[in-house]
Amino acid sequence: MKHSRDTKPVKRPPSPVLAGLTRRALLQRAAAAGAIAVTGAGFIAAPDAAWAMEVTAITPEQMATLMQMARDIYPHDRIADAFYAVAVKGYDSEEQKAAVAEGIAALDAAAVAQGHASYLAIGWEEDRVKVLQAVETTPFFQTVRAGLVTGLYNQKEVWPLFGYEGESFSQGGYIERGFDDINWL
Numbered sequence: 108m109k110h111s112r113d114t115k116p117v118k119r120p121p122s123p124v125l126a127g128l129t130r131r132a133l134l135q136r137a138a139a140a141g142a143i144a145v146t147g148a149g150f151i152a153a154p155d156a157a158w159a160m161e162v163t164a165i166t167p168e169q170m171a172t173l174m175q176m177a178r179d180i181y182p183h184d185r186i187a188d189a190f191y192a193v194a195v196k197g198y199d200s201e202e203q204k205a206a207v208a209e210g211i212a213a214l215d216a217a218a219v220a221q222g223h224a225s226y227l228a229i230g231w232e233e234d235r236v237k238v239l240q241a242v243e244t245t246p247f248f249q250t251v252r253a254g255l256v257t258g259l260y261n262q263k264e265v266w267p268l269f270g271y272e273g274e275s276f277s278q279g280g281y282i283e284r285g286f287d288d289i290n291w292l
Contacts, residue, residue: 170195173195173198176214176239194255207247210245221241
């Protein structure tokens with residue numbers, strides 16, 4: 108009877124795609140892929156695989172654009188992309204599909220007018236903000252901006268990141284819960 112240690116391992120030929128790919132090159136390619144991966148039809152995944160979202164009415168690229176737009180309108184470094192995804196998920200509906208497509212087309216047109224391939228392809232936040240400023244008077248921008256106020260900041264999971272403890276009425280109000288703990292007066 109032969110043991111597995113008696114057999115020699117089979118040496119596979121190197122893959123032509125991966126030939127010469129170093130660990131450093133792999134990491135550089137992964138970093139260049141960006142913050143959000145649009146994978147397959149109707150699916151967006153985070154690079155750290157901590158969250159993913161399925162889209163049904165709009166395209167994954169449109170959802171990725173909405174998420175980037177949301178992050179640029181209300182930028183918070185401490186808030187994960189998953190919270191922005193929840194905030195814009197409501198635009199993934201048949202009722203919003205045409206408005207989203209039209210709005211993102213206008214956003215991309217403004218990006219092209221400023222010398223970029225598309226809004227989502229712009230690497231610098233400063234440049235994306237300039238594109239947003241070019242379309243800030245449009246109904247699409249105003250709708251998304253207004254929707255983010257409640258869509259992003261009404262998520263109870265986000266509140267602790269801002270130091271907000273939530274409503275106080277159910278716990279007896281603010282007076283007995285530290286409202287008068289001001290040591291700077």
